[in-house]
Amino acid sequence: MVVGVLHLELILHQCQSLKDKRSVMRKVQSRVRQGFEVSVAEVGSQDLWQHGEIGVVTIGVDRNLINQVLDRVLNFVDSLGLAEVVNHQIEIINL
Template identity: 35%
Template structure:
């Protein structure tokens, strides 16, 4: 069994309140869940209105598949015009 995890720190452009931030983050999380079948949650900066950290986990029996899924998720978030990736950390176990 192979587990891929990633923390993606993002800056949210369209957010001027916590309500707007939650709308953007919830949209991104739900789209990742449905498109990539991954476990996703907001894991840090819950009370800051323009910044967030999204945690992603993928489980597979193939290491290359985990690496590919994590990379595709990072690219997916990077292509969202509402946010900018500040940094990300990925690990494969």
């Protein structure tokens, strides 16, 4: 069993409040869930209105496939234009 974890750090330039941030973060998470078979959650920076962190997790048996899925999620989030991806980390865990 292989678990893939993607951690994204985002800058939300257009947000002026935590309410704006929640709206953008929900949109990003919803679109990722709709487009990919992954679990998504906001995992940090919840009190900062122009900074967000999202964790994406998927599981499978093929390490290469897991890595491809997480790469596609990263590119997808970046292409949405809702937030700027300023840092990311992918970790693949063999269990």
